Amino acid sequence: MRLIHRHLLAAILVAAAGGAVTAQTRGGRYAGPTGAIPPAAIAAPAGGPVWSGESGASGDPRMTAAAIREGAVNFRGCLERLWPLAARRGISRNVYAAYTAPLTPDLRIMDLLDRQPEFTKSFWDYLDLLVNDARIEQGRVLLERYRETFDAVERAYGVDRYVIAAIWGVETNYGTLGGDRPVVRSTATLACIGRRQNYFREEFLSALEILQHGDVKSDRLVGSWAGAFSPTQFMPTAFKRFAVDFDRDGRRDVVDSIPDVIASTANNLKKDGWITGQTWGYEVVVPATFNFLLAGHARSMPIRGWERYGLTRPGNKPFPRPDERAFLLIPAGVQGPGFLMLENFRAIMRYNPAEAYALAIGHLTDRLRGAPPFAQNWPRYERVLSHGERLELQQLLERHGYDVGEPDGHLGARTRSAIRDFQTRLGRVPDGFASACILDQLRAP
Numbered sequence: 001m002r003l004i005h006r007h008l009l010a011a012i013l014v015a016a017a018g019g020a021v022t023a024q025t026r027g028g029r030y031a032g033p034t035g036a037i038p039p040a041a042i043a044a045p046a047g048g049p050v051w052s053g054e055s056g057a058s059g060d061p062r063m064t065a066a067a068i069r070e071g072a073v074n075f076r077g078c079l080e081r082l083w084p085l086a087a088r089r090g091i092s093r094n095v096y097a098a099y100t101a102p103l104t105p106d107l108r109i110m111d112l113l114d115r116q117p118e119f120t121k122s123f124w125d126y127l128d129l130l131v132n133d134a135r136i137e138q139g140r141v142l143l144e145r146y147r148e149t150f151d152a153v154e155r156a157y158g159v160d161r162y163v164i165a166a167i168w169g170v171e172t173n174y175g176t177l178g179g180d181r182p183v184v185r186s187t188a189t190l191a192c193i194g195r196r197q198n199y200f201r202e203e204f205l206s207a208l209e210i211l212q213h214g215d216v217k218s219d220r221l222v223g224s225w226a227g228a229f230s231p232t233q234f235m236p237t238a239f240k241r242f243a244v245d246f247d248r249d250g251r252r253d254v255v256d257s258i259p260d261v262i263a264s265t266a267n268n269l270k271k272d273g274w275i276t277g278q279t280w281g282y283e284v285v286v287p288a289t290f291n292f293l294l295a296g297h298a299r300s301m302p303i304r305g306w307e308r309y310g311l312t313r314p315g316n317k318p319f320p321r322p323d324e325r326a327f328l329l330i331p332a333g334v335q336g337p338g339f340l341m342l343e344n345f346r347a348i349m350r351y352n353p354a355e356a357y358a359l360a361i362g363h364l365t366d367r368l369r370g371a372p373p374f375a376q377n378w379p380r381y382e383r384v385l386s387h388g389e390r391l392e393l394q395q396l397l398e399r400h401g402y403d404v405g406e407p408d409g410h411l412g413a414r415t416r417s418a419i420r421d422f423q424t425r426l427g428r429v430p431d432g433f434a435s436a437c438i439l440d441q442l443r444a445p
């Protein structure tokens, strides 16, 4: 799902800073201005328990239990106030009434919006979960079964079939874990209650447009709690931008038409900047003496420049095109692997703005093509910090005079940079990794 833009957003994204998968800014898919959305394949199951009745963990006043109850009481009035906006988009009164009259808010979503324990996973646990033998095998079966469709889509869009299959696998385990919450209900709830109302108002109205046009059958417009639907998890607004009618039956059916699913996903990646014939990036060996301050999304240079800093591929395999520009990602510090990321990695992050997500997509893409697992080990002995510990880490960094922005427990580029500065002051390798050891050192008087 594209989270913040496409998918939704859960306020948390999987961004991998500091070894934990945490939120990050994104621009695209599902979630809005900040945050990515967890792939449905590892998100909380639909149904299940009702709303906890507790205030949310975000600290946002719109997420207190009292504010949520008040929003629920005013839900019908909110939907009535949205009607003129729907009318302006060509949604008929009959359609609006038919889909909103039976609605009640799904308050359980309020818990999910503010608490996503699965996003405190380490990079390696996240990859293990999403890139494994079962998912590789199933992906190969689908690549064979839909070979002709993939052939046609590659010709039409120039997007690698393996990355499309990888998105299909990571987002919903190939359509088997896409969620069964009605999209209209989820987006209506979030448009009227909670801290992302502006973002979800657009999603709610776009969902109604889909029903008005008849692209997806109403009982099939179901998905994640954030409102992403389809095997590759389109948010309603992303559907409007990217969905195509590849089988030419007059409907852009990204739920039940596999040609429409595959082509729409390819069209999305293409419009997000996918470069035909290029891969996403390379695993690299980073020398212990490397200047870790060069890592990060902001510093891009030709691969041959990185080679001069001593970066190599495992086994000293050559880089096919050393003139390509790349940035260096070192998600787990000096003890873990490095990655040189090309433009297509950024395109994947536009699909869902989280480093761990994009790396899982890239790795599954390679594995589906027949490549081996990553050669280097992850620091599996490192304990991943809890949300409370990450918040404390940021507060301690701030107390030590480092700028981490507003402490929120989500470790992003600023926190990583502050950790590097702190490590430098201690005379340690400044890899920016938020380890339990760093937290202990910050706690020391």
Ligand code: CA
Residues within 6 Å of the ligand: 244, 245, 246, 247, 248, 249, 250, 251, 252, 253, 257, 260
């Ligand atoms: Ca179609």
